Amino acid sequence: MEVRSTDVEYLYLFVAFLNLSLRSYLTNSISTLERFPISFKTQFSGGCFRHIVLGLYCNGYFGAVGISRREDLMYKPLHYRTLSDLLMDFQEAYTRCWHTLRKVKIGPFVSHDPHSVEQIDWKHSVLDVQELSAEGLRRELERHSREMRLRITKGPPSPPKERKRDITSSPQRGQSSPQRRERQDRR
Template sequence: MESDDEDVNFYINRGGFPIQQEYWHKLWKHTKRHHSAKGEEAENQIRGNRSLSKVPVPIAPTITPGMTTEERIICIQNYISDLHYNFTGLQFFEIKKSRPMSGLMEIAKDMIKESLPIKCLEAVILSIYFTCGLEGLDRFPISFKSCFNSHHHRHVVLGIHYSGRYGALGLSRRRTLMYKPLIYRSLMDLIQQYKTSYEECYHELEKVKIGLPVDHSVHSCEPIKWKHVAINYKKSSTDNVRKALEKFSKQIKTKVSQLII
């Protein structure tokens, strides 16, 4: 996305913090381009204006020993939601999926420190960071590809499994495409709920990819396996989707370290 093309959806801050002038320029350029005449007006009202109201800084979740896993999950999701979805046109944190787990966890610490709005991939990294060490909780990335008005959209959440129930942590422009409580009896039920949510947003869900369970060690040198099961909804019957998800689910439940599908 690091491009000056007029079609760019958003830019990525590759310069770290404090944010360099180059990336501030890209942010305001995006604002003016996507908000037409009001974009320049908004820039003039905001840039350098020291009288603007202070934005409250979300407080990182406090996990206490007496909390149940379900309560901890809700606490983590509330914090991620309080950071808000990033509509600025500049993604503040650069996430390289190929980086080892330990490197991504350092970025999670930066997110907490800076308390800036985030997008879905950043929310997944934060969710992994806060759920590391939660005994009995399995975490795995779920990626979606949908289509609306001939335009393709990609999204990702962190699937979770605990005590025979499934759910998900995450962030989205649409509230129905992010957090799902730990209430779903099967992975199929969870994925079908997302499919229904996409349809309610007038999106056609085309593909779903599920990664391997994520290591609980924040110091792991292994990268996250983002893709292990791939489902093409245009080519797969409901029965085939169910079989693939059930096979993956059984191996999670039996704690098989090397999933083979």
């Protein structure tokens, strides 16, 4: 049986996806730790390579965990103040491996609900590193991280409150004041 390079690449991406899912599951109980996918596309010796890591955000610091043969591409501790600092460190690590970073794809935060059927948005921000200047890349990364942090502070929408009929919401009307009568539906 002949094995094509695209088959090996898809197998690697599938294993990386399973590892990302496992890391998300294992960190699910840490409510202060926000997780988001980061995908890299690099070029080396004429071939394209892809790498997926789980980005982390906690208490104002960014970091990442992933699987790689190289330690500097596998684990980034939570000490980067900005998302652009984290990704610049990844870019330097790829340069040390003689890889050229081509594209970076960043998704929004992953839900902490273990029963969520929400799909992971892998391509929320797609950044072509070759076309953007260093300042343009930093600006786009800061815009994306600002959007992500706003989602944390906003939180999920609150469920609507049910109004009680016997308690008035007006502070001027006391309990002894007459209540409005409910109208019956006209046919």
